[in-house]
Amino acid sequence: MRGVVRSVLFGGLRRAGGSGAPRRAGSSSVVAEAPAVRNRILTLQSMNPQVRAVEYAVRGPIVIKAGEIERELQRGIKKPFDEVIKANIGDAHAMGQQPITFLRQVVALCTYPDLLDSPRFPADAKSRASRILQSCGGYSLGSYSTSQGVACIREDVARYIEKRDGGIPADPDNICLTTGASEGIASILKILVSGEGKSRTGVMIPIPQYPLYSAAISEFDAVQVNYYLDEDNCWALDVNELRRSLYQAREYCNPKVLCIINPGNPTGQVQSKHCIEEVIHFAWEEGLFLLADEVYQDNIYSDNCHFHSFKKVLFEMGPEYSSNVELASFHSTSKGYMGECGYRGGYMEVLNLHPDIQAQLMKMLSVRLCPPVSGQAAMDVVVNPPQPSEESYEQFIREKEAVLGNLAQKARVTEELFNQVSGLQCNPLQGAMYAFPRIFIPPRAVEKAKELQMEPDxxxxMQLLEQMGICVVPGSGFGQREGTYHFRMTILPPLEKLKLLLQKVKEFHVRFLDEFS
Incomplete structure (x- = not known):
């Protein structure tokens, strides 16, 4: 057997009848033979079909094409533009947004504790870093934390939630720190999915949706159950539409999860308190587990809109609801005014889970050991920012308000400029950091897309990218009502670059209509 193994290692099995002795390299009698090629174990046919079914439009074909064009520009290939403006993803710092000083100070101190002796760092940043490090094994950010996350950070998250929700208590044991909000959402979905055939778990998601949801549903072999937001009513959520979607889905699956994104991604709407009350009553009445994706809770731009957490509204509706409706809510360092996508910090809070299920959730989370501890430290600053009596407070508030004020201005500019273009229609950008305008695509362009085996949007x-260097994501990657077309773009670029982007979209759209009308 060892001889066979050795033979394989040195260029493949010898042919039957061949000489038993290996020849020396360089010998004139050696005949070069191509190594034997065996069939691949892992192919598209043999791989996990659930993974093959996953799609993620935000980093899909349009972004791959944008990368190819960027490389062509670097090689000196002439284009009608000098750069590709990537407006496809909510990556704040990549778009030029400046980090919040205090957050970076605390994470720097945690990462390199020798800086705690430096006079360059304020005392309030040092005190927070010391507190976090004291909860870390070996006083080091490089050690594992518990699977739920560093204890003192979960305590800070609980206090933050209590303050945000007007004193409604939060239990640190119900809080898990996560690798961004995405990991928490996927973890809850994973534990909820079961059954086969008509008993397979159905997951109700808004259309348009953030593609994390459709991707996770495919990966876990659940059933995607669409409910449509009302575009004509500023992307409002209508409980009658939820009911239609649920009752139809019960004919072919077991819908037991209802996902809400508030503020909306990609649509940017902010749900009213009355709407949230209706959704909670619907979930209570129909026996649905609620997932509240609230990562944009700081990104509110319209004066007549306010963020209401699902947890707060749930408790205000009384114990019949607050003691029974199962809810998981999520937050992240990646959005808001922080934009710290790369740290992958986040948390989830779970309510009314059966103790046995909570134990199973903790077991599943323990498999991944722990979320990045540097991301946990960043999350701590989000939930435990400088207070008015502390020396970093004025700078922190100034930076925070500058970021949010700038985003509010860009939301207004985007909405106004899009609505000046014939064949483009954009609802008010009440929150989050995206526009999702509806675009008119002439029938001739629809036919051309079919010839190319593409969705019209x-x-x-693709034409917008190749002609103008603007990278946005087609609405078909998020879902949309049949016969309507959209694209999603972020409003994160600096204001002057955003105005340039919008002007290019306008020029392109007019040209596109002329060509295909």
Whole structure:
């Protein structure tokens, strides 16, 4: 057997009848033979079909094409533009947003504790870093934390939630720190999915949706159950539409999860308190587990809109609801005014889980050991920012308000400029950091897209990229009502670059209509 192994290692099995002795390299009698090629174990046919079914439009074909064009520009290939403006993803710092000083100070101190002796760092940043490090094994950010996350940070998250929700208590044991909000959402979905055939778990998601949801549903072999937001009513959520979606889905699966994104991604709407009350009553009445994706809770731009957490509204509706409705809510360091996407910090709070299920959730989380501890430290600053009596407070508030004020201005500019273009229609950007305008695509362009085996809005976005260097994501990647077309773009670029982007979209759209009308 060892001889066979050795033979394989040195260029493949010898042919039957061949000489038993290996020849020396360089010998004139050696005949070069191509190594034997065996069939691949892992192919598209043999791989996990649930993974193959996963799609993620935000980093899909349009972004791959944008990368190819960027490399062509670097090689000196002439284009009608000098750079690709990537407006496809909510990556704040990549778009030029400046980090919040206090957050970076605390994480720097945690990462390199020798800086605690430096006079360059304020005392309030040092005190927070010391507190976090004291909860870390070996006083080091490089040690594992518990699977739920560093204890003192979960305590700070609980205090933050209590303050945000007007004193409604939060239990640190119900809080898990996560690798961004995405990991928490996927973890809850994973534990909820079960059954086969008509008993397979159905997951109700808004259309348009953030593609994390459709991707996770495919990966876990659940059933995607669409409910449509009302575009004509500023992307409002209608409980009658939830009921229609639920009752239809019960014919072919077991819907037991209802996902809400508030403020909305990609649509930017902010749900009213009355709407949230209706959704909670619907979930209570129909026996649905609620997932509240609230990562944009700081990003509110319209004066007549306010963020209401699902947890707060749940408790205000009384014990019949607050003691029974199962809820998981999520937050992140990646959005808001922080934009710290790369740290992958986040948390989830779970309510009314059966103790046995909570134990199973903790077991599942323990498999991944722990979320990045540097991301946990960043999350701590989000939930435990400088207070008015502390020396960093004025700078922190100034930076925070500058970021949010700038985003509010860009939301207004985007909405106004899009609505000046014939064939483009954009609802008010009440929150989050995206626009999702509806685009008119002439029938001739729809036919051209079919010839190229593309969705019409993918064809539109590809043309926009190739002609103007603007990278946005087609609405078909998020879901949309049949016969309507959209694209999603972030409003994060600096104001002057955003105005340039919007002007280019306008020029392109007019040209596109002329070409295909």
């Amino acid at each position: 993918m064809f539109y976005c």
